[in-house]
Amino acid sequence: MSVHEHSHERDELTRNQGLVLDTLDDAKGPLSAYSILDRLRGEGFRAPLQVYRALDKLMEFGLVHRLESLNAFVACRQDECGAHGTIAFAICEKCGMVAEFTNDEVAHLLEDWARSEKFELAKTTIELRGLCEACTA
Amino acid sequence: MSVHEHSHERDELTRNQGLVLDTLDDAKGPLSAYSILDRLRGEGFRAPLQVYRALDKLMEFGLVHRLESLNAFVACRQDECGAHGTIAFAICEKCGMVAEFTNDEVAHLLEDWARSEKFELAKTTIELRGLCEACTA
DNA sequence: TGCCATACGTTATAGCATAACACAATTGAT
């Protein structure tokens, strides 16, 4: 169990949601929906939809994030994640490590751009690809 | 033909690359690889790889960008796109419009973060989802 | 001419995501 000071506590989740979240919590890096499925076959999972439906809810609750550039998912590793509208990820292309961080200044600059263009901003995706410190050495 | 003050001129491209770029230039919004394929069947395209290989080169030349959150591709609509390492996109979820823009301040803030974490940054993805001005009215 | 690098064509396969239907469990009135 990792830090989840989110609105939804662990025991408000359904069985499937809990299993999927546990799987992501236990994983060192991001997992695809299908690899989550494979890890949960022992628990009775049979079909991708069981995973996708749980993931949809977990993302809605802010407990899980989707990495667009990877078609994969990670458990949220941050407190107060929801307090900042915009989250960013750094993804190591060698070892798969993912760092989640926020930068309010970046968020504000993008919000300013949106305001100036009258673009009604719903969601912001920021993903940095590269090599983590361990992998550059 | 749109503005392409890039290193690779239109006539340095191979036939397949040219056809794919023309298709993206003509499109109003982003296109998936498969919809590009469908539009080029009349030109003799038969297989996804013909499209993906052309797209890979066009992205390498900076003439085309991939929208990660859409699994789709757009022709670059900016001069001097390559001069700024980091490009951002705003994508209207209703009409599909895509605006490409740069913001050096945002780019620098993210580079600063990477430097402070000793993360060797290779590529930055910034995608804003929401509603364009026309679609909010 | 022979070599190398790049592009191309084709078939097959792998990986990601959702539609549609039926059924069960939960909630929250009346």
Added chain:
DNA sequence: ATCAATTGTGTTATGCTATAACGTATGGCA
């Protein structure tokens, strides 16, 4: 307690996205 509405579930089938692995063709250049 009963009913209706909502939410979660299981299952099958399907569609969309991307690449592997093979062979061939072409063009520049020693």
